[in-house]
Amino acid sequence: MSSSEDRAVNAFREQIDGPIASYLSSCVHCGLCAHACLFFTETEDPRYTPINKVEPLRRVWKSEYTFFGKLASMLGVAKKVTDDLLEEWEPLIYDACTLCGRCSMVCPVGNDISYMIRKTREGMVAAGYAPDGLKGATQRAVTIGSPMGVKFPALQVQIHNVERETGLTVPVDVHGADYMALLSSMEIMNFPEYIGALAKIFDKAGVSWTLCSEAFEATNSGMQIGSSDLEGELLQRVVDGAESLGVKYVISPECGHAYYALRWEGPNVLGKKYPFQVIHILELLDQLRLKGKLKVEDKVDEKLTFHDPCQIVRKGGVVEEPRSLLSLVASDFVEMEDAGVMNWCCGAGGGVSANERAQPLKLAAFKRKKSQLEALGAGTMVTACANCRINMEEGLEENNMQIEVIGLTETLADHLA
Amino acid sequence: MTSVEFLAWVRGPMFQIAVAIFVVGVVIRLIEIFALGRKADLSEPRGGETMPGIVTVFRRSIPDPGTFKRSPFTIVLGYLFHIGLFITILFFVPHIELFHDVLGVQWPGLPTPLVDAVAIISIFAMLAILVNRLRNPVLRFLSNGEDYVVWAATLLPLVTGYFAFHRMLFPYQTMLGLHILSVEILLILFPFTKLMHFFTSFVARWYNGAAFGRRGVQS
The missing domain is CATH 1.10.1060 (Fumarate Reductase Iron-sulfur Protein; Chain B, domain 2)
Structure with missing residues (x-):
């Protein structure tokens, strides 16, 4: 042997x-x-x-x-x-x-x-x-701190941009805040509007929150590649960051596997319970909605649908929250066939998006989402995972489909009363 | 060996050997699973485990609509032969008498012509299952020797039982002996093959339902 x-x-x-x-x-x-x-x-x-x-x-x-x-x-x-x-x-x-x-x-x-x-x-x-692409992402996550090689200074640049655009302060390293928000590299680099959305919504709702300069990355290539050891090493950074700031909650961002790793595998991989609670951003937003702290001034008129990120919905149990939130902001919300816990994957989760070798297969798998969307005729697709989002944008472009893909949190922030 | 001696042998020593292998084997297999157990889950649960587990144990007997639409043939045939086996094994009057002799419990049987019809349906369902396994690309790809051996071992008691009842092929004593022997082969193969799913699928369904239920999803 x-x-x-x-x-x-x-x-x-x-x-x-x-x-x-x-x-x-x-x-x-x-x-x-x-x-x-x-x-x-x-x-x-x-x-x-x-x-x-x-x-x-x-x-x-x-x-x-x-x-x-x-x-x-x-x-x-x-x-x-x-x-x-x-x-x-x-x-x-x-x-x-x-x-x-x-x-x-x-x-x-x-x-x-x-x-x-x-x-x-x-x-x-x-x-x-394991595929080279995923090995590389995991190595960057462990050595640099992010699978895309994003370091804190890059985040700082985005924070400054967001602060300039919104006129709000994005709190960093605030001790004793209630919530510590995590981000995915994909959000930092491709969808920084998520950070702005958090700032706007939390400001209006009076939520005490912070980012942590030592632990802002939520994604976990260790889980995707299947190494509990590396998964634990990445999760420990989050635990250390949350402990040093003394927060009560850690917010998992619009990223599917980050939530699954942090919420469900984390305590088992680390062998101990967290000294804080993990909450998905959609769960928190829905709590704010129920408390009357999340109000919108107008609705999206266009026909709009929701793509369920597998790790958040089917495997994560956050099923009703996105629907309740969408009913708040969408006047013409339609469900895809098999929506909810039986929805079809975008085709790029579980480390597939980091694996260059899998790209042709990933595009073939996207045909499933394509036919779901064609049957629906919606012009906008909302989702709650940056990885689903970028993959679907790529798939839609490849198939010459004119459908806009947006994040749920920023959709709410855009229509905030 | 005369047909009378053969019948006495399959009813006597061979029956005892087969039942012993079946019982001991199944117990060992179940111990192998339960001894492994599960680590305590340290994540904070969103929902319970027990009830969602029990719900999944029952619910998985019914396919979700999408799966049914994609594989209607496999599912209908699966239902037919499982229900057929259930009825022929448990509701044929001579079988009930055997259970009464061995286990000391009895229950009302179904009219023999009805059981006869069910047996025929089951036999044809089993033949169609083989055709499906050989023709469907996924099934052909997945199938190994065990799948075909288990298929044959499941079909034989149905066919030999049918022949014995209708006095076909061989004299009744011989055919009945062959029928009992075929059941004994099934019992002996049971602990070593996928036939174990008769017991373990309920365990599997519970674990699945519990794992999803903990996360707040009914699987």
Whole structure:
């Protein structure tokens, strides 16, 4: 066994728990999960069947955690995890899966396949089998502090621009503030209007908030690549920042996987509960709406729809909040087919957007969103994830579709009373 | 071995061996799963685990509309043969008598002509399932030897039972012996194959429902 095979098998062993064993024991090869996955529906390549993607993990479970498999191993007939297998499966696990979790919702025997694929990535990355683009993003996140290489001075420039435009102060490193807002690099570089939107809304609502110069990055390439260790290292920065400022809440921004990493995986990866609460920006905005602190003066008249970011809605549980907020600001809000917890992924989550090799496949997968949008005829699509947003803008442009994509927070800020 | 001796053997020692392998095997497999357990989740829950888990256990028996639209054939055939097996195994009067002998409990059966019709439907559903598995690109790709062995092992008791009841192919004693033997093969294969999903899918559904429920989504 090569050292990389050894590392993979060890990492897979650490991932096998009761749920994984029950899932792998239950699969009857019915193939229904394929039809829940946009990488299969848009390519019809059977290798993209979700359950097929966990084959490396399955082999370790089968040969080491089942009586019959152990017997087969002793006789030397068990299927092994080899470098060839890992190399062949790397594109299936990273390029053709956004961890969107749609397969987990349809499997008739109840397999949470996206949980299984997330765990399979742990073994892949431990053995060095991960896409170069995602490796680079993770390395930049760990060494520089952001997958896009954004440092605090770059954020400061954007803060100054926002302050000039809005005439408001964007608080930084304010000790004892109630809320510490996080950002994604994508927002800092491509959609700084999100920062301005926070400033406007929080000013009107009287929310005590701050940014933290030591911990402003919310994205977590460590989770995307599947390394709990690196994921924990990135999350620890947020915890340290929040603790040093003594905030009560940390606000996860309009970024899907950042929320999932921070809200659901974080305490488990770090092995302890947070001394603060994590709240998604949409949850906070909806709380403000209910308290009457978020009022709009006019509505968007245009036909408008909402794209559900998978990690916020299906896998994050923030389902009703965006709808309540949109009903506040949109007079003609229409839902896509399969909207809500069964919505289709934009095609670029789970690290796919950082993986150059996956770009053609990502554009193929976008056909699903394209047909959803064509059926609807809406001129504007609101979303709550900068990664979904930039990917959909790219997909729409590629397909010559004239649909504007905007963030929900800034939409609200633009119509603030 | 005469047909009488054969019947005595499958009803006697072979039956005991098969049941023992089935029971011990299933228990070992379930212990293998539960012994692994789950780490305590330290994230702050948004919803409960138990109830959403239970809801998913039941709800996953019904496909979501989108999935049904995409794979109607697979789903209808799946329903047909699962319900067919359920009825033929549990509601054929001679089977109930066997359960009464072995387990000491009994329940009312269904009229034999009805069970007979269900058996025929199940057999044809199983044949269609094989065709579907061989023709559908995803199913063909996913299938391995075990899938075909389990398919055959599930079909054989239906076919041999049907033949025995209708006095077809072999003399009744021989056919009944073959029917019982085919069930014993199924029982022996059970703990080592995907047949385990009969038990583990409920565990899997619960874990799935609990994980999503904790995050505030009913899966």
